Amino acid sequence: MGIELSPAHFIYTGPLLTATPALAGLTMGPRGTLAAAAVVLGVSVTTATYNQAWGSQQVYTNFLAIFIVSVASVAMSGAMHRRRRSELDQVRRVAVAAQDVILRPVPTRLGPVRAASLCLAAEAEAQVGGDLYEAVQTRYGVRLIVGDVRGKGLNAVRAVGVVLGAFRDAVHYENDLVEVMNHCESALQREVAVPGVFDEEALVEGFTTVLIAHVPTDDPVVQLVNRGHPPPLLLHQGRVQDLLPTCPLPPFGLEEFITGAPVKPESYPFVPGDRLLLYTDGVIEARNRDNDFFDLPRAMEAIHAGTSPPVFLGQLHLQLHRHTESRLADDVAMILIERLNQDADHAPDSRKAVP
Structure with missing residues (x-):
């Protein structure tokens, strides 16, 4: 445009302008x-108008070329x-289906507890997150795991599959x-050691936080082993x-920092009516427009005590949705268990950790 408005306006720039919509069509959307x-x-x-060129054949030819190229480019x-968009949607559906196969739904009843789970994707393109969870009833009691693999994509999916399979x-x-x-x-160390399974970035920067919980059938306690994961929240009265x-x-991948006495499970009272929430850091790191973190303990205390575990997680999801306005920066996974009343007569009163 500068040429056309300068003394050098005799240089015809129409072809350059005509090519602009075509070039835009290669990188931009229709709008x-x-x-x-x-x-x-x-x-x-x-x-x-500036050059008083209206009425010349050159101007009208230029406008016709712009119209034809623009329509074709749009x-x-x-x-x-x-x-x-269709290709991306297909890739996302395949990725979500693969994650659904790995992350099986948690049963609603597991021995002495009722349970529910919730998994929310941040929907960053077609990336699959590294959140993992599982709840299993065994001859020893109910055992649960929740974890978070650093990163997304195939490396995270591989690590999630390895850890869950071993668990x-x-x-x-x-x-x-x-x-x-x-x-x-x-199991994760063996998989990482196999050449070509994980890329170099995953080997250098990757680590996995894991929390495992155990609820005995006849003892009103919960035992925990935590490897760098956000601590679970216990809702009592x-x-x-x-x-x-x-x-x-430390998390998996940072074993060299483990020092001192042998690792032992830590026990806490978990009496009938109590609820235990295991979650990933995508919950507590969710922010609103003012950059405020989601207050998970306050959200839990605001929910009516009589709600079932699925409804409880549904209301947590609703509060998280309102806080972030559906703009999750990271994937979210939660498991909630509620201790049933079958052994209420043996419930302790203390809320301190059991030695």
Whole structure:
């Protein structure tokens, strides 16, 4: 446009303007291409008026070329946009289906507890997150796992599959909860050591936080082994307590930082009516427009005590949805268990950790 409005306006720039919508159609959607065509048309009208070129065959030929190229570019851009969207949707459906196979629904009743689970995807393109969870009833009691693999995509899916596979196998024959955790860690280490399974970035920066919980059938306690994961929240008589580990342990992949006494499970009272929430950091790190974190304990305390575990998680989801306005920055996974009343006569009163 600068040339057309300068003394060098005798240089004809029409072909350059005509090509603009076509170039925009390669990288922009239909709206962007249409906007580029509108700009080109506005420039052409301005320069034709400034140079008093109306009535010449060159001007009308230029406008006809702009019209034809613009219509073709918008149509082409729309077709390309629909095809890319269709391909992305297909990839996302396959990814979500694969994740659904790995993350099986949690049964609503497991021995002495009622349970429910919730998994929300952040929907960042077609990426699949690294959240994992499972709840299994065994001869030792109910055992649960929740974890978070750093990163997304195939590396995260592989790590999730390895850890869950090891957990589902070990919980049925390992009485010691620490041994179950060690079994999961060893399985992941063996998989990482296989050449070509994980890319270099995953080997250098990858780690996995894991929390394993055990609810005995005849003892009103919950035992925990925590490897760098956010602590579970215990809802007792309307108040929330976070079950912080006495001796924090590093995540998988940072084993060299484990020092001191042998690792032992930590026990806490878990009496009938109590509810225990296991979750991933996508819940507590969710922010609103003012950059405020989601207050998970307060949200739990605001829910009516008589709601069932699925309804309880549904209301948590609703509060999280309102807080973030459906703009999750990370995937979210939660498991809620409620201790039933079958052994209420043996419930302790203390809320401190059991030695």
